[in-house]
Amino acid sequence: MKLLHTAAIAIAMAQPVGGQERRPFRPYIEHASLLSKAKAWEGKYYRRGVACQCANWVGEVASSSGFSLPSGHSMARSWLDWGRPINISSLRPGDVVITWRGSRGGSSGHILIYLGSNECIHRPTQSKPVQRISLDIYKSKILGIRRPTRN
Numbered sequence: 001m002k003l004l005h006t007a008a009i010a011i012a013m014a015q016p017v018g019g020q021e022r023r024p025f026r027p028y029i030e031h032a033s034l035l036s037k038a039k040a041w042e043g044k045y046y047r048r049g050v051a052c053q054c055a056n057w058v059g060e061v062a063s064s065s066g067f068s069l070p071s072g073h074s075m076a077r078s079w080l081d082w083g084r085p086i087n088i089s090s091l092r093p094g095d096v097v098i099t100w101r102g103s104r105g106g107s108s109g110h111i112l113i114y115l116g117s118n119e120c121i122h123r124p125t126q127s128k129p130v131q132r133i134s135l136d137i138y139k140s141k142i143l144g145i146r147r148p149t150r151n
Contacts (some may be wrong), residue, residue: 110138
């Protein structure tokens with residue numbers, strides 16, 4: 001009887017309280033590789049390719065994680081047609097955030113990889129290493145969010 005009582009307490013403790021989930025969110029299994037490879041770049045300089053842009057860095061992280069790349073992946077705007085479109089309310093670790101630069105009517109210009117807990121990782125400029133940044137800085141500039149998918 002004591003065993004049943006202990007099991008009932010364990011089940012009750014695992015239930016969400018007030019509709020809230022208590023477990024920490026885990027990324028999709030297929031995105032774990034992408035996240036670990038992106039985090040491995042933190043603090044390092046990315047200087048591969050001709051332009052050495054943020055789009056090239058995201059392309060390297062995605063392709064080394066087994067995801068296919070959009071054609072013209074070195075341009076930020078080409079990432080808007082890649083993967084599956086996601087609303088910001090559905091944002092999960094491993095999603096790619098495409099933002100605009102300049103005026104609101106400006107074109108796409110920067111790409112970040114969402115890490116979770118309102119934090120992203122990106123390659124800011126050629127003179128700075130890959131680093132983490134708050135998504136709040138880019139939230140008003142988001143053009144699209146794409147979820148990587150395997151073909």
